[in-house]
Amino acid sequence: MKKILFVTSEAHPLIKTGGLADVSGSLPKALAELSQDIRILIPYYQALKTFGNVRYVCSLRIDNRSVNILETRMPESHIPVWLVDYPTFFNYPGNPYVDENGNAWENNAERFALFCRVAVEIAMDRVHQDWKPDVVHCNDWQSALVPAFLSLEDNRPKTVFTIHNLAYQGLFPASTAATLNLPGQLLSPEGLEFHSLLSFIKGGLVYSDRITTVSPTYATEIQTPEFGYGLEGLLRHRNHVLSGILNGIDLEHWNPESDPLIAQTYTAQTLAEKKANKAELQKRFSLPVTDGVPLFGLIGRLVEQKGIDLILDSLPAILEMPLQIVLLGSGEKSMERKLMSYAHLYPEKIAVTVGYDEALAHRIEAGSDVFLMPSRFEPCGLNQMYSQRYGTLPLVRRTGGLADTVVDAVPQTLNDNSATGIVFDEATAGSLLEAVKRAAILYGNPKAWEQMQINGMSKDFSWQQSASQYLDLYRSL
Structure with a gap:
């Protein structure tokens, strides 16, 4: 059994802004189910939800500051969550990283440096809890100073660092180093x-002993100038300790057989029942109720990273085809406005809801025939895995985790029953348009379509798979 300290700036359902929270909520549970002794460390934000009693663990003096460590639990598990309680830094409303105008909190460097120092004290068991981890697993820039600080310690635990999205690096002016009192070495x-x-x-x-990222393809991509953000040289230099482990998905929360948020539950054996969800979705969005045309769904941030500009550039041609589109998301205001104006001009073809709505997200996954995900880059991505589980064929660009999880429908994969979606290569409107045409043609072949749905629904995207790979990695240390 390994003792693992899992250091993260967010974890679902305690607090969430993105995919990191999903991983931090699910991976520790999957590791605990493999009989590992795991604890989560997270800042005690004002918006953080606690479950059950919160108890006092101990106090620390760090950089002339008094910090308390409190303990709560992950819901529906026995995993202890240690909270770094320092109100001056963490008792802010709303988002952990930015204010209500979307500007980064001015003292983010100080906040997360303190968080990292607390992690080091726990890792070295200087909090006198008689628990010293074998492995400290850190995630993204907010906890990335932990391996650096631990490199200066004797008899330290091993460190693993996971990159969830290299675009976010935690860059600050050089003068910050003095403010943070960072060791000169x-x-x-x-x-x-x-x-x-x-x-x-x-x-x-x-400084970490092992670097992982959230898909094998992304691990290769970040070693190139296109995806490396200036760090590709360093990542190539350390590629002997770099690997990609795909994220899993929450199979209980995303399960068409038992999902309470959808109109009609169904399985791979009762796929005809999926049509009730399509009809309900068409009604909900005031689209003509028909099974005669494919319904394309999209859920996500309306930003260039997600390829929304490719959709906008090809929409005039797409909307001439016999199909429907429903879209849920928010992001850049100009993109929101353009999509809304298309919905206004083509009310029979496209419907848009700006915002996020968990229940509606489930209904779109269950009711769509095709899920659009033409991302320019996607470290792992979850929706393409949810879609396959729901018998909805993902239409994706060949990048990152999308390349690793969706098998393109070509003659060979259609014959050997491995095809699960439609994949295109170039980040251009023309390539996307060709892929949409391919999807529409395939939809006209019900037998091939149903086989692809069954192929996708029988894939194993569980966290158990990912957790056992992480455990192998910990043991190799």
Whole structure:
């Protein structure tokens, strides 16, 4: 049994802004089910939901500050969650990283450096809880200074650092190093310096024993200039300790057989029942109720990363085809406006809801025939896995986790029953349009379509799969 300290800035259902929270909520549970002794460390934000009693563990003096450690539990599990309680830094309303106007909190460097120092004290068992981890598993820039600080300790635990999205690096002015009182031996271009800035994420990339990211393809992509954001040289230099492990999905929460949020439950054996969800979705969005045309769904942030610009550029041609589109998301205001104007012009063809609505997300996954996900880059992605589980064929660009989880419908894969979706290569409107045409043609072949649905529904995207790969990684240390 390994003792694992899992250090994260968010974890579902305690607090969530994105995919990191899903991983931090699910992976520790899957590891606990493999009989590992795991504890989660997270800042005690004002917006953090606690479950059950919160008890006091201990107090620490760090940089002349008094910090308390409190303990709660992950719901429906015995996993202890240690909360870093320092109201001056963490008792802010709303989002953990930005204010209500979307601007980063001015003292983010101080906040997360303190969080990292607390993690080090726990990792070295200087909190006198008689628990010293074998492995400290850190995630993204907010906890990336932990491997750097631990590199200065004798008899330290092993460290693993996971990149969930390399686009977010925790970059601050070089002068911040003095404010944070960082040890001089960490401050060099080989250490935390990055083009005369201070880079938190380099703490994880330079000093951890193992680096992972959330899909095998993304692990390769981040070693190239297109996806490396200036860190590709460092990642190539350390590629002997870099690997990609696909995220899993929550199979209980996303299960068409028992999903309470959808109009009609169904299985791979009762696929005809899925049509009731399509009809309900068409009604909900005031689209003509018909099974004669494919219904395309999209849920996500309306930003360029997600390929929304490719959709907008090809929409005039797409809307001439016999199909329907429903879309749920929010993001760049100009994209929201353009999509709304198409919905206004083509009310029989496209419907848009701006915002996020969990129940509606489930209904779109269950009711759509095709799920659109033409991302420019996608470290792992979850919706393409949810879609396959719901017998909805993902239409994706061949990048990151999308390349690793969706098998393109070509003659060979259609023959050997491995095809689960439609995949295109170039990030251009023309390539997307061709893929949409392919999907529409395939939809006209009910036998092939149903076989692809069954192929997707029988794939194993469980966290157990991912957790056992992480456990192998911990043991190899």
